[in-house]
Each structure stands twice: as C-alpha cells, then as structure tokens.
Amino acid sequence: MNDSFPPISNSQCGSPEHTVHRRLFLQGSMAASLASVASFSGLFSIPTYAEQVQKRSKKVILLWLCGAPSQFETWDPKPGTSMGGPFGAIQTVLPGIQISSLMPKCATILNKFTIIRSMQTEPSEHFQGIDVMTRGEKPRPPFMRPILGSVVAEQLGHLDSPVPQFVLLDPCPEGNEFKAFKAGNWAGWLGAEYGPVRAGGEYSIPDLARPENLTETDFSDREALRQFFSRKFENDRNSAAAAAYNAAFNRVQGLMSCAPLFDLEQLPAADRERYGRGAFAQHALQARHLIENGSTFVMVANGMPWDNHVFQHEMHQMLVPELDNVLFQLVTDLEERSLLDDTMVIAMGEFGRTPWINDARGRDHYPKAWSMAIAGGGVQPGIIYGATDPLGVEVVENHVDNRKLFATIFSALGIEPGQSFNLPNLPTFHRVEGDVQAIPELVI
C-alpha cells in the first residue's frame, strides 16, 4: 500500500507527478495529498483495531436519498394531525410503532432496523447538508474530510481486490447541488484511489471488454511485457508517476475482470423484477451484487428526486413505495445470505422536510427534526431511537446530530471514531470531532 502514495517533493522539475501536485493544489487539495501521506502512519496503528477490522470485514450499502425525503411519509408519520399529510400510518411488527402506510413491507421487518427519529442537524441547504451527512462534519478549509465511503473503503476495504471498493451507482448525470457535490473531492485527504468508481445508467464503464481481435493469450503476453518494462522503469527511476500509471493499469485490469458486476443485464431476471423496475431499485440490486462479490461500500443514488418543494405527495406516493420495497428486498436478501450482520444498510438524505405544506403542494427543507434508518452491520436491530413532538416540529427526546450518527456508524463497523490525525501545518483533527461517542444503545 505504501507505493500507492506519491512522494512529497519540493522540487519544481516539471515531472508528471509534480504536474499532478500542481493540479491538486489548484483544486485546493494540496493539503489533502499531504494529509494522505501523514495519515498513512496512522492506518492500522492500533493492532487490535486492525485485527478486528480484518476479521469482521464489514461492508456498507448507503441508499442516498438525495434531495431529502419527508419523515412524515416514511419513518415518523403524524396521522390525523394538521401536519400529517394525506397518507396514513400502519402498525409495524414492533408493538406500538407505526410508520407511513406507504411502507407496508418495511412494517413487517421493522425489527431488523434501527430508526432514528430525532435527527437534528444544522445545514438547511442541499450542498452543505450533503457535505455534512456524507462526510460527517462541516468543511474546515483547507482540510477536506473524506466522504464516508472513502473512509470505509480505506479502513475496511481489500485494496488488492480487483473489485472496486467504493462504488457510486447513480444514473442521473445532473442533480443541481448534488451534481456540484459529485464534481468535488470525495476522497479528501485519503487520496483519489479511495474515491468512488461511478457507474449506473449513462455511467456504464466503457471499454471494459477485451477487443475481439485480441486473443486472451495475446492480451496476457502484452500485459506481462508492459508490466515488466514499467516496473523496471518505476524501480530504476524511483518514479511515482510510473507507480501511479501501474496502479491505474491494475485498477483497469481489475475492472475488466469484474465487468459483469456492472452490467444490469447480467443480474437474474427474477431478482430484477423483485427489486422493482426503476433505476434506483435496479441499482440497489446491483449494490447487493457488488457487495457479495467484494466491494466494501456501495452508494446508490438517483439524482435528487426527493427534493419535493412541489408535488410532495404526488412524488412521495411513488418514491416511498420503491424505497420500501428496496429496503425490504435488500435486508431480507442479506439476512438470507447470512450477510446482514456484516453489511450495514443505511437509508438517509441530507435533512428532512417541513411539517407544513407550502402552496405548491410541497414540503420544504427541514433539518430540525428528521428521520433515517439503518439495518445490519453491527447496529442493534429493532430500536426506535428518539422522538419528535406531536406535530413533528421539534425533537423532544435523544437528539442525534451528524457527529453522533457518524460515531455510531463507525463504531458499529469497528472503525475507531475518535482517532486523531496530525497533519502538517494543520491543527489536530479527529475522525469524529468533539470527542462525541457512539450511541451505546445502537451498537451491538
């Protein structure tokens, strides 16, 4: 793993690696690359943690509900109240606990989930909300904190695996603020190799198939020759650029070897039908498939469809049943395959939506009191954590902010939340700031 990090040099010789450095600097990521090196010494620095991580080999599927779903039409319904909306609530398998009538399937397996009904965060705009809820912390320039998927891929991933460790499945090329976010630096100080491989829809990975006019033997011979000369060059010249090129080749070779994992058509037709026909459902199935075959973190999104300032009920009547079925199928499949204990499924957006309906049939942004769901992966099942008041306006019990949530997720995955990092010319930072601890009731 050491050779995956470029060396730090103060020279200005114009070599390719320094060109890369200058570009990173121009992108505001110089500190990030420095931090990558500094952090390496901290990786697995605690032997017991390293053993635990390798042993447990946990994985994560993040259903990223971008745009922010309504808590009223999902996990925290308020039927019969002025804010409750037109959909009812149904009894779940947990005594006395109701969820939206749009989620009948999850109601039958709610004992597999932890539902947090007391999320309370600060940002009320998408970009900032996405930042906080995917990185766990507000920005602290020039330091760029890695996104959750990058951290999990770095900490729990199998870097020698040909299968990408962090995959983003999102067929929507746009997405307003999410589009802008996607264009940013996801891996932060960990470095680009911990960024996601993006696929889905128009983002099918091109040219993964070996050309037809090239036999497998010829292909192997050519690759062996390429490896010999490039490794020799890398060793003779001590070239980080050559090392990076080799790493890129290795990654492409890995992708070529697992290309079928990215082909929806290769998935069993019965499974595709069972998950549902929409893009989000299909990619959730693909996420399960990737996890089963070696990926560590798969994030599934579909643009930003939950931002229903208009047509709230008209959209949620379609989006929530799809989410309900996807969660049901995913959790059930993982459990049947004995993978649920080691695979965490998270369903959340960047905040919630207002209790009150606007004059465009919509609900607006609301970070003050919202809900999210987790199943498996070391999180205690069957817990409804926190509560809101009768109208869903305020959290009245067990506030959970981004730090507490991330500390809980990290702890459940076996990643130390409080780990500190000392980067050159920067104050000490921690994986989760503020010495915030996991919610003990939620971690197995």
Next chain:
Amino acid sequence: MFKRFPNLSSDLLHPVKSLKIVVMESVSFKLTSHFKLPTGLLGGALSLDGDLLIAACMDGIYQADLKTKEFEKLGEHGSYVSSAAWLHSRGTFLTAGYDGVLKWFDDESRQVRLERKLHDFWSWDMAVSQDQSLIASVTGQYLSGGYKYEPLTESEPSVLLISAETGEVIHRFEHVPSVQAVAFSADSQFLAAGNLMGEVRIWNCRSGELVSKWTTPDFTSWGIIKSHCYLGGIFSLCFTPEGNEVLLTGMGPMRDPMAGNGRQLWQRWDWQQSPPVKRDETHKNESGEGLMETIAFHPSGKFFVMGGRLRGGDLNVAAFDEETGNRIASLKTGYRVTEVLFPGDGNKMILVGMQGQPGPDKNGQVGKFGRIESYEISGLSN
C-alpha cells in the same frame, strides 16, 4: 402576503388574426368578499343560489355561508377531502377523498346517508353529470413501472362511473395511473378523464364504449435535472358547452419538475376527429408559470377561466374568450387556487384554495390557511 384587493385587469388589446368578425367578450372581476377556513380547500361545490359552499378541505368537510362568512365542519374523510358536488334534484351533496371513499350527505340534516369505498387509492377527482344521474370518480397511484419510471399499469380500475341514486358502479374503465381529472359533457352522454402522462380517454356513458383516446405530451415533465421520473399531467378538464371539444389544463413541461415553473397551460382538443385535433392552447405571452389546477366555463358559455398557482409572471387566474381563446381578464390572488366555481346566474365567481400552511405558534396552534374569495362579474355582453 394576502392582498385585500388583487390586481384587476381587463386586457382586450390582442388583435384577433381572423378574417371573420369576432366580438371579443369583455369581462372584469371585482373582489366582493373573502374569508378563511382552518385548512386548505382542494375543491368545493355551490348551492343553487350560490350562497352556500360545501368545501373539500384537508382536514374534512365544511359548509360555509358566503354571505355571513360563517362556517361549520360537517365531517371528515380518512384523509384529505379532494372534491365536492351537489345533487340538487336529490337534496344531496357529495364528497370524495384521498381515502377512496365517496359520501352522500342529506342537505337538510347534513348527515351521511350513503357511503361507498370506491378505490384502494385516492379519489383524485369526482364529478356529477349535468342531469344528476351519474357520478364519476378517478384514482390511481403513480408507481414505478420501468427504468425511467414509466407508470406501472393500474392495479384497480382507474375510472368508475356510478349511479347517483344507488351508488352502484355502472362501469369500470381502464386508464393509466395516475388519473387526476374527470368531467362529463353537458349532455351527460360522455365522460372524459386525463392522467399524469397527458393521456385523455373519453367514454360513452351509456354503452361504456371508449370513443376517443389521445395523448398530449405538453403537460408532463420527465425530470432531466433532478429527478428521472414523470411529474405533472392533466389536473383539470371540461367539455365545451357544445360538447365536441375538451379543454385541458395543467402546467407545461419543465427540465426540472421540482422547480414548478412550467407554463400555465390550457389546450383545446376536438375529440370527435380521428385522430383528435388540438384546436388551440394558451396564447403566447398570455400566461405565466405555475401549475393550473382548475378550468371551468362560465354559465354563459362565453368565456372560460383557468386557475392555479403563480410561480412566475403576473397571474394565477385568467379568463379566456371562448371563441378566440384570447385572454380577457386576469387576477393575481396571492394564493393557490384549486377550484373556480360559478353559481347558475353567472353573476359571481367563487375562488377556493389555500396559501402555504403556517407553522404552529408557541401554543401549538396553526393559523387558518384555506381561502375563499367571491368576485362580482361585470362587463359581460348580453
């Protein structure tokens, strides 16, 4: 902010590009009274004299006296009440709701005398035939049926034709969910229903035969920017007085349906042609942006009014000349209009709807946000 006196305009300045001599109608609206109900009105129905309103509200059914501005809650559905109608000849009024239930009320006792569970999903809209013998209700949940979120086929009949007398279902008609608007022809012979995808189907009420079917793509958005799915559709429709044409309304397509900034749109279709022919639509520069949720002819048949929400521009209610399609008056009400109503004599126009729901005050109380306005109509030629 609520405007006590909305902008009034009577814009007759657009020349008619036609060789025939056309007498363009002139009309103006003057606000004469207004008041609020506790929650938003999704629909309403007027008594014969136009003094009493049955209001379909988010929290139940209200009776409102338009003269005294007094109101009383009569009952509830299991969810929002979506529409109301009178069966004057039967001493009855009706309400339908997002619980899929249709209720018959005695207009004297105001007690429920019949109740039918029509749909598993919402009754999006309900209408009564002119002869008061038939009721129609439409339903359908938009569910994902394909990779690009094409609507899944219906799980229950989307359109029901019901006997007003017995409540028995006479015909069950197929459509593609969600079916959001329904209307009878003036002679009570035909029934039209429009859906999310801009598809209109018309049936013969007696035989149940599907007599016309077409799709206009101009009311439906597939979200390129944020949401790869379908939104919008036809939110209201009505037959012309002669019955050979149908008016549709909703919102023009958008790249980002979440913006709600599509064109305020009506279209007029000759459904008796094969295939049906679009005759007219909102003229250029005669509309703003926002979803239009209601369209209705004035009893004179000389103009029609569309209403809805203002997202951009300077109007959310506008009247259009029946013959030319030109805009002849407009209003900017400052709230979302969900239904335009005319009493039989045509001297008044009642608008119902809602402003944005306020948050609770420190005592947990939510202010009223349902809106009712009464306008005097003047300037109409004999």
